[in-house]
Structures are given as C-alpha cells and as structure tokens.
Amino acid sequence: MKKILFAASEGVPFIKTGGLADVVGSLPKCFNKDEYDVRVILPKYICISDEWKEKMSYMTHFYMDLAWRSQYVGILEAEYDGVKYYFIDNEFYFAGPRPYGNIYEDIEKFAFFSKAVLSALPIIGFQPDVIHCHDWQTGLIPVFLKADFHENEFFRNMKSIMTIHNLKFQGAWDIRTVRDITGLPAYYFTSDKLEAYGDANYLKGGIVYADAVTTVSNTYAEEIKTPFYGERLEGLMQARANALTGIVNGIDYDVFNPATDPAIPAKYDARTFRKEKIKNKRALQKKLGLEQDDKKFMIGIISRLTDQKGFDLIAYMMDEMCQLDVQFVVLGTGEERYENMFRHFAWKYKDKVSANIYYNEDMSHQVYAACDAFLMPSLFEPCGLSQLMSLRYGTIPIVRETGGLKDTVEPYNEYENTGTGFSFANYNAHEMLRTVQYAMDVFYNRKREWNKLVDRAMAADFSWTVSAKEYEKLYDGLIL
Ligand code: GLC
Numbered sequence: 001m002k003k004i005l006f007a008a009s010e011g012v013p014f015i016k017t018g019g020l021a022d023v024v025g026s027l028p029k030c031f032n033k034d035e036y037d038v039r040v041i042l043p044k045y046i047c048i049s050d051e052w053k054e055k056m057s058y059m060t061h062f063y064m065d066l067a068w069r070s071q072y073v074g075i076l077e078a079e080y081d082g083v084k085y086y087f088i089d090n091e092f093y094f095a096g097p098r099p100y101g102n103i104y105e106d107i108e109k110f111a112f113f114s115k116a117v118l119s120a121l122p123i124i125g126f127q128p129d130v131i132h133c134h135d136w137q138t139g140l141i142p143v144f145l146k147a148d149f150h151e152n153e154f155f156r157n158m159k160s161i162m163t164i165h166n167l168k169f170q171g172a173w174d175i176r177t178v179r180d181i182t183g184l185p186a187y188y189f190t191s192d193k194l195e196a197y198g199d200a201n202y203l204k205g206g207i208v209y210a211d212a213v214t215t216v217s218n219t220y221a222e223e224i225k226t227p228f229y230g231e232r233l234e235g236l237m238q239a240r241a242n243a244l245t246g247i248v249n250g251i252d253y254d255v256f257n258p259a260t261d262p263a264i265p266a267k268y269d270a271r272t273f274r275k276e277k278i279k280n281k282r283a284l285q286k287k288l289g290l291e292q293d294d295k296k297f298m299i300g301i302i303s304r305l306t307d308q309k310g311f312d313l314i315a316y317m318m319d320e321m322c323q324l325d326v327q328f329v330v331l332g333t334g335e336e337r338y339e340n341m342f343r344h345f346a347w348k349y350k351d352k353v354s355a356n357i358y359y360n361e362d363m364s365h366q367v368y369a370a371c372d373a374f375l376m377p378s379l380f381e382p383c384g385l386s387q388l389m390s391l392r393y394g395t396i397p398i399v400r401e402t403g404g405l406k407d408t409v410e411p412y413n414e415y416e417n418t419g420t421g422f423s424f425a426n427y428n429a430h431e432m433l434r435t436v437q438y439a440m441d442v443f444y445n446r447k448r449e450w451n452k453l454v455d456r457a458m459a460a461d462f463s464w465t466v467s468a469k470e471y472e473k474l475y476d477g478l479i480l
Contacts, residue, residue, distance in 0.1 A: 002479055004031075005128035006040040007117050009110065009137035013080070014052045015045055015099055018304060019249075019385045020135060020165045023216070026252040028083045030464035031472060039126065041117050043109075044076055044087035045094045055080070056087055064119050066112055067183030073116045075124060086124065088116045106137070107173040110202065111181045114140035122154050129479045132161045132471075136171035139206030140182065143194065146209050147184060159478040162210035164203070166382050167224050167231045168308065171202030197232060207236060211478050213244045214471075216383035217404035221246030229380055229403075247471060248407055249383040250464035256365075256392050263362035264369040270458040273394045274451060277369065284370035290327050291351040297443050298327045299436070300371035300395060302364050302386055305334025305342075310377035310400060315341050316429040321436060322349045325444070329367050331356045368393040372450075373439055377424075377432045381405045387421070388462040394454040397421035398439055400432070408462060412442070412453060420457040 010016055012025030028038040044056070056076040064073050074089030088094075093109045100106045118141065121127060133141045142160040149155040175189045178200035189195045194205040207213050215221045221244055223229035225237045237244065254260075258277075259269040265283040268276035278294050285292045303309045314321075315338065321328075322345060330342045330353070339357045346355035356363065368374070374390035376399045383404030387397040391408075399405040401423045412419035422439045424431040443450050 002036050002130075002475060003126065003128045004036055004038045004475060005117075005121075005126065005131045006038065006134065007114075007131055007138045007141055008040070008042060008134040009113075010099060011040055011042050011085075014042060014085070015048050017099060019383070022251065022385055023165070023249055024134060026250070026255070027464055027468065027471070029081050030250075030468040033082075036472065036475070039084040039086065039128075041086040041088065041120075043094045043099070043113050044074070044089040045096075045099045046091060047097055047099060052078075059086075060123060061089070062119070062123060064116060065183070066115060067180060071112060071116075073120060075120050086120070086126075088113055088120065090116075100137070103171075103173065107171065107178065107202075108181050110137040110171065111140055111178070114138055115144055115182075117141060118144055118149050118155070122152075127154060128158065130159045130161060130475050132163065133206055133210065134163050135165050136169055136203035136206070138162075139171060139202035139204070141206070142209035142211075143184070143188065143205040144182075147188070157480065159211040160206075160209070161212045161214060161474065161478070162203075162206040164207075164213065164215040164224070164382070166308075167203070167215075167229070167233060168380075170196075170204065170231065170233070172196065172199040175200045196236075204233060204236060207233075207240055211243070212474055213240055214247050214474070215244070216246070217248045217407045218246035219406045220380075220382045220403040223380070223403060245470075245474070247467050247474075248404060248462075249385060249388070250462050250467050251385055251388045251392065253392070253463040256368075256389050258369055258393050261365055261369065263365040265366075266369075268369075268394075270394075270455065273454060273458065277394060280366065280369040281371070284329065284366055285327075287366075288329065288354040288356070289351070290329075290354055296327050297325060297373070297440050298329065298371045299398075300329050300331075300367045300374045300390070301376075302331045302367055302374075303334075303376070305332055305338035307335070308379055308381070310379050310427070310432075311335075311338045311341075313377050313427070313429045313432050314375070317433050318345050320433060322352055324437065324440060326352065326436075326440065328353045329356070329371060330354065331359065331363055331367055333357055333359055364389075368395055371395045372443055373398055373422075375436070376400075376405060377427075378402055378405060379427055384408070391420060391457045391460050391462065394458045396439065396450075396453055396457060398432075398435055399423050400427065401425050408460075410456075414442075414449065417449075417452065418456070420453065420460055
C-alpha cells in the first residue's frame with residue numbers, strides 16, 4: 001500500500017475560501033483504494049463551523065520548537081467520505097473569523113503548520129511515502145523535510161510534491177523575520193533557494209526543494225515559464241521545467257450532478273435538459289425578481305470578484321452588454337469596487353441584472369442549473385472550476401483562452417459542429433463583447449445548434465477519473 005499525505009490550508013467540507021478547497025476535498029477519495037492510502041492534514045481553524053468540529057476527535061498533543069518558541073500542537077482526526085483527515089490544533093495561530101488573509105500573521109502561522117505536519121507524523125504513526133503539498137502555505141514542508149527531518153530514519157525516504165494552484169500568491173516576507181520564525185540558517189536564504197527579490201519566499205522554497213512540481217493545467221504549466229504569467233518566478237519555473245507537469249483539475253461528479261442535485265428545483269440529465277432545465281430558469285427569475293421569460297438569454301457569473309477573473313473587462317462593457325437582450329445573474333464577493341459595480345447595474349437595469357453579493361453553495365448550484373451561458377473572461381486562470389461545473393450543468397461557458405479555460409473549453413466551430421463553449425484569445429473588452437454576441441446569436445437564431453452544444457458540453461467528462469490516474473503515476477515514479 002502506497003501512503004500519501006495531502007497537506008493544505010483548506011479543504012471542503014471543513015473550510016473553504018476558493019477552488020483549492022474543492023480540489024483538496026474531492027481528489028483524495030478518487031484514488032484506487034487497493035493501492036493508495038491517501039489522507040489529508042489541515043489546520044483546525046477556530047472559524048470552522050461547529051457542525052464539522054463536532055466530527056473531530058482528539059488524538060494527542062505535544063510541544064514543538066519553532067526556533068526559540070515552544071508551541072502547543074494538538075492533533076485531531078475525523079473520517080469523511082471514506083477519507084481520513086487530521087487537524088493541527090493551536091488556538092493562538094488558528095484564531096480569527098477567517099482562516100487567513102493578513103500576510104504578517106500568515107507567515108508565522110504556516111511556518112508553524114508546516115513544521116507541525118512533519119513533527120506529528122511519527123507521533124500518530126503515519127509514515128507517508130509522499131507528502132503532497134498545496135500552494136505557498138505548505139511550501140516550507142519540502143524545505144523542512146530536507147533541512148533536518150531527513151536526518152531522522154523515519155523521514156529518510158519521504159518524498160514531496162509541490163502543487164501550484166495559483167502562482168500569484170507566494171508567501172513572501174523579509175528574511176530576518178522568516179529566519180527568526182523558522183530557525184533555518186542563513187544557508188537557505190540565497191537566490192538558488194528561498195530568497196527571491198530580497199525576501200524569503202515560501203512557495204519558491206517548496207518549488208526548489210520538492211521532488212516534483214505540478215500545476216493544475218497543461219497550459220498554465222507552460223504559461224508560468226513566461227514573464228506575463230510567471231509572477232516574477234518564470235526563471236525558476238524554466239529551471240524546474242523537467243520536474244514540472246500540468247495535471248488538470250476535475251470536480252466531484254456526485255456533488256455536481258443535475259440529475260440528483262438536491263439544491264435545484266428541477267432535476268435533469270443529458271436526455272431531459274430540453275424540457276427540464278428551463279424550469280430552473282423560471283424558478284430563479286422568480287426568486288430574484290428578474291423578468292420572467294423562458295426565452296431570455298441568461299448569463300451566470302459565479303466568482304471571487306478579483307482582477308484575476310477579468311472583472312475589469314466586464315466593468316468596462318457592462319453598460320453595453322445590458323443593451324443586449326440578456327439577463328445577468330451574479331453571485332460572489334470580493335473587491336469592493338466590483339461588488340459596487342454590480343450593485344449599481346442591478347439598480348440601473350432592474351429586470352436584467354441580479355447582483356447577489358454573498359456566497360452560498362446551494363445558490364451556486366441553482367445558478368449553474370438555471371443559466372444558458374456562463375461568463376469567465378479571466379486574465380489568468382491556473383485551472384478554473386466554475387467552467388467545469390457549468391459544462392456539467394449544460395450551461396455554455398464563454399471564456400478567455402488562458403490556462404485551464406483553454407484546456408477544458410473547446411471553442412464552438414459552426415462548420416464542423418464541434419465545441420463545448422465560446423472563447424476569445426486577447427484580453428480585450430470588445431473581443432469579449434463580440435464573443436457574447438456570437439453566443440447570443442446562436443442561442444436565439446440557431447436553437448438546434450445551441451442544443452447540440454449543450455449535448456456536447458454535458459457529454460464532456462471532467463470527473464477526477466483521468467487526473468487521479470495521472471497523480472498515481474507521478475507518485476509511483478517517486479516511490480522507490
Ligand atoms: C485557484 C486557481 C483556480 C484553480 C483552483 C484549484 O483558485 O485560481 O484557477 O482552479 O486554485 O486548483
């Protein structure tokens with residue numbers, strides 16, 4: 001039995017701020033259970049809801065040195081959906097209403113977490129062959145592993161993988177403070193190791209010291225070797241090109257299934273969508289106070305409202321797009337200027353725009369089920385999960401050709417009758433507008449073609465089946 005430990009800062013259903021949590025919460029159960037024992041370790045944040053805290057039980061605790069500090073490390077466990085979870089408890093580090101967000105606190109928090117993950121293993125008696133680390137919060141694990149832990153027999157053959165979900169977030173802070181927190185000697189803070197542009201960089205440490213590096217789509221794996229997408233680490237990505245692969249994300253096909261989804265008013269599948277999907281549109285128009293019209297072209301936007309997702313293009317074009325025969329349903333929170341932008345347009349175009357500036361999982365399913373199209377014009381997108389959810393619900397994605405969007409949405413070709421969505425190449429607001437208009441034209445004037453697009457979208461398979469196999473191959477290659 002090969003043993004794998006996922007180390008991450010978030011995972012559904014326990015705690016989520018973004019797509020990372022969906023991946024960490026849905027991938028582990030998709031491995032072949034006869035060959036792989038995959039477990040997950042997360043921080044036990046105080047802000048985890050009681051519903052999930054009640055499922056955890058105390059295992060043990062110990063004290064750990066973090067440079068000159070000695071810190072309490074509690075370990076809890078839980079089982080969910082056939083997967084074993086461990087939680088690191090420390091009420092000083094994992095306090096607050098949100099799991100993270102202030103970099104000056106997060107830097108020490110995740111140095112603590114990373115070292116605690118390794119220190120806990122001999123105590124709980126789990127000796128993984130591979131520690132699979134996700135994003136900068138766990139970047140110090142490969143570093144600590146090679147720095148001291150490898151000297152201990154228990155850790156000698158342990159390998160590590162660093163998966164980049166978003167290169168923009170790197171966990172960078174001044175070297176003096178990071179040395180004081182981690183106790184790592186000066187040796188580690190040179191430009192071939194943790195140092196980048198004068199700071200200590202956790203993600204860089206993970207990328208340098210991990211035995212393999214992955215990211216969440218093939219296109220993004222290529223893009224991050226270039227200055228535009230490389231977030232100033234393109235040189236490092238080029239240097240590690242031999243160790244770097246792209247493995248596209250999947251989604252949980254049990255949770256996202258229009259045929260069984262308890263959150264949506266009318267269930268449907270690839271056979272029944274022509275009659276049934278429309279009922280979800282009706283229900284949502286009613287619920288949100290939009291004009292009730294089966295035939296209206298309804299576009300969904302579910303997202304963190306940040307620049308990454310292309311909201312400056314939308315802000316620029318929103319007035320113009322609202323002149324078209326469309327409805328927009330927006331769901332999500334984020335930067336205040338975008339929240340206010342959507343509130344403004346919802347006020348200006350009352351029966352065309354519905355701005356839902358909050359997040360709710362059930363509501364997101366209702367929007368995927370109700371809309372005809374889904375707009376996602378990202379500036380960059382390591383993988384993107386919403387377009388996969390849209391495809392699953394027969395909601396046609398309109399995307400920019402970048403990262404995972406390029407790899408998962410096949411552009412409509414009206415001459416060959418192929419494709420699952422609409423896409424445009426350049427980060428340009430008029431290109432986006434023209435693509436929306438093109439989609440609208442097919443929807444209103446070539447309904448049979450549109451329905452065939454939906455057929456192909458719903459037939460696409462972005463469950464974890466294929467990608468879990470790719471990770472298995474990667475693990476096999478590392479385990480001697
Ligand atoms: C991050 C990326 C997103 C990706 C997700 C899961 O949120 O921005 O593109 O799908 O991680 O890997």
